[in-house]
Amino acid sequence: MSSRRLRSRQSSSTRITEDQIIELVSKLQALLPESRIRGNDRVSASKVLQDTCNYIKSLHREVDDLSERLSQMLATTEMSSAQAAIIRNLLTQ
């Protein structure tokens, strides 16, 4: 029986405290692309969650698009010749 709301019933066995939730929400806010514009201004938890959902959806779309692109590129390019370059590219962060 788990409560889903932010103000969950405080039982003695609550694993995650409200402070920790506040911290998690601000960490999420920092990840969002909007935070580059907003800076560190506090945004409501509801807005952070909304933006997070939109962000995840856009990332899913990006993965789909990139998969399409890679699929088409692999059909036309010989991958084995590019492998060394790819690996080098990937492993230098």
Added chain:
Amino acid sequence: MHREALAGNPNPSRHLQALHFLGALARINKLRARKSPPSRRATALGGRRITRAAYAAMAVAAGPRRAWSRAILLGLRRNSIAKPFLIKKRILKPHRELRDVGSRAEELRRLLPGARRMEFGSLLDETLNYIHHLTAQVGIMQKIADSLCK
């Protein structure tokens, strides 16, 4: 138990993710090479296979400690395309203009694999980790696409 503690590498999980994905890509490419010439249908199928490989790479890098990665690995083992994020034209419930955190959390639970019944605090924690790996995956795929372009 942290991978980061084991390797001298600052970001071993990201490298694991990249290499796992690259290996899957090579396998998919090999499969495709057998069936030539490539049809349009084959390309579309390849796209879906690559998408699956992308999420598999993320899940492997995250390890079994996360509900979302377990959900993905389980779904892949059942050889089914995980529905929440591979069916594009999914009709969600009508979007109500509520500011309620609860309804936002519900939407997040639908987006995140394995999060249906998750308690709120864990949901946020899982989301952070999921986004971390998701953005890493986008970066990996982008780099590969760039490399293949040259």
